[in-house]
Amino acid sequence: MKFIKGGVCAAKGFKASGVHCGIRKSRTKRDLSLIFSEKEASCAAVYTTNLVKGAPIAVTADHISDGHARAVICNSGNANTCNAGGEEIAREMCELAAAGLGISPEDVAVASTGVIGQPLDIAPIKAGIPELCGALSYDGSDDAAEGIMTTDTKLKEVTVEFELDGKTCRMGGIAKGSGMIHPNLATMLVFITTDAAICPDMLKKALSGDVKKTFNMVSIDGDTSTNDMVIVLANGMAGNTEITSENEDFAVFMKALNSVNVGLCRKIAADGEGATKLLECRVSGASDEATAATVAKSVVCSSLLKAAMFGADANWGRVLCAIGYSGADVDPLKIDVSFRSKAGEIGVCRGGTGIEFSEDEAKKILSCDEIEILVCLNSGGAGSLAWGCDLTYDYVKINGDYRT
């Protein structure tokens, strides 16, 4: 398996586009994106667990309930959530895209992201559909990735090439991240395409299994969004024998999916609202995976630790504190903590107790833009990874005046 370029257009038979239709006043950023498969594709999705759900979620769930789809349309600038008539608007978005593409509306998935609670005006979307469909191309992934961004500062794309059954397959994803992101199922917008052949049930199994270790382990700010989803389209155009059971090919597929998802998780965390640093908490020595995951998540979610990481302050007591209130059953007196980055690694706590270390060296290590927080519970063989970012002035700036 190797990492390549191409995003959602790397796999055979997928085109994408992104345009500015006018949902956002500023013309500097695209606000409407489309992904299209030339062939009917298996489709699976996971959605936010927030009880307050965006209108597009019900429509997408309905449209892909047969396990198939051919297109995804997504706007930014308005979440189409907590407003009157949102579901009709989401359906109309699918109908407009379907008409432009010459396919059935039931083959279109829809997503929205942006401000909650304001009516989404269908007029600019209607007006923009011809341009959006006309712009579809085999190198449109970047445009589509831009069109789904909210406060993101960077495009997020990850693409891999792998082999199934002697055939070259590709899988690529784009993501929208930044704010209102917290580990609890499908916590951002992620669209993934692949030309591997896999039946809907196995695609669903692969996605549901993987998000537990990837998108559920990312937190920017502890707020589980109302709108977010991860959706995968697999159109089978690579020509491999369709995966219909948990065979070796399924394992390869899972590995490819995990590589794309981990890559996107890291990009989402690194580009969290206001973030200057990617935090990766790597827990080892846990009695079981659930304990490891609980500890890892709690550490990357701690506002105090996130602020300390912003200040390159090796305040490991906040790591211990976050482990202690995580709810995981751990023995505090067995916990070791180290910090690691490309500048080196430094142990700061052994057996739950502080050890002497060089503050200068710690500062150097924590001043890098990717920090690993290494926690060993010394109680077993299980581990987990979680991703987050530092808490900065800019997070406050962005969110203190996002809407107006």
Add this chain to the structure above:
Amino acid sequence: MKFIKGGVCAAKGFKASGVHCGIRKSRTKRDLSLIFSEKEASCAAVYTTNLVKGAPIAVTADHISDGHARAVICNSGNANTCNAGGEEIAREMCELAAAGLGISPEDVAVASTGVIGQPLDIAPIKAGIPELCGALSYDGSDDAAEGIMTTDTKLKEVTVEFELDGKTCRMGGIAKGSGMIHPNLATMLVFITTDAAICPDMLKKALSGDVKKTFNMVSIDGDTSTNDMVIVLANGMAGNTEITSENEDFAVFMKALNSVNVGLCRKIAADGEGATKLLECRVSGASDEATAATVAKSVVCSSLLKAAMFGADANWGRVLCAIGYSGADVDPLKIDVSFRSKAGEIGVCRGGTGIEFSEDEAKKILSCDEIEILVCLNSGGAGSLAWGCDLTYDYVKINGDYRT
């Protein structure tokens, strides 16, 4: 019942003091406090639920296990947590205070607050004990309140006068708040004294019952501290008949305790690290109290909402979002949301859907320093209150460089 002055020295027979002994390098703030009762007092406490606990907690729990105490000693500047030999240091603090006061070490409760993971040097405490004991006075509450502060910017004292059994009783509390505060039992340092007579069991019952509605409903940053406790001393010097059952006097006592605790909660939230605004989420119309409490807590804990309040941005979608992911079983389509302050009240959401409102008026209301977020679930008669604060640049500043 009326609010008066005096803090922990308002009740008969209580003295307090606070000195600078040198745990903190800067001489501008006291760092060691003492509260002393002339008579043996009933004593009850609640402690943090964090698995990683400060060394003083075990010592205090041990010393008050007989339901009685006469003194509380507390230092700031070092949490005496996650370090070698912390428990011995905590015991030594009690022994030093006891020797200075001429009482038994088992009658002394101890607390520490400050940085985690650094050894607490007993030398400055030992050197400071004579001055600390010598400074004890009937108007020493302010000094004691200062000596327990960490990043607090304001003294926190609340005092009430009430009547039990024809006798005038007083109750006063001091608190340390600011950071690492999140609703999960005893999430800050609070010391309360009263001259009411109440047996240890009933005192414990009163305290345990009240913290669920008060200190457990405050969040500054979602981090449940390792060290925090609420401790009450009741020395009976008011001369009322001792409360030994859930009679009418107990109800009056509970009301007094609740008034002190709510007052301290509001002060703690308003002076949260970096805070410019007190947030009070007032949930009504819930099917039961647990649901109301879950919703209220989730709203005041949302980083996104807290940042929006800092920016005086009526982004009520974040209120809905926080309710939706709270875990409470609510019907999103029944939720009403309003904002209220001394500048007025404005409805922004009815039945889970945005309604038109004046942005100018909302801005005016949200620009005050005490904001109520009113949530009606329209599903029953239960309610709850929770307190928090806005998320500001200064929270990041304070916590990005707290330790070094």
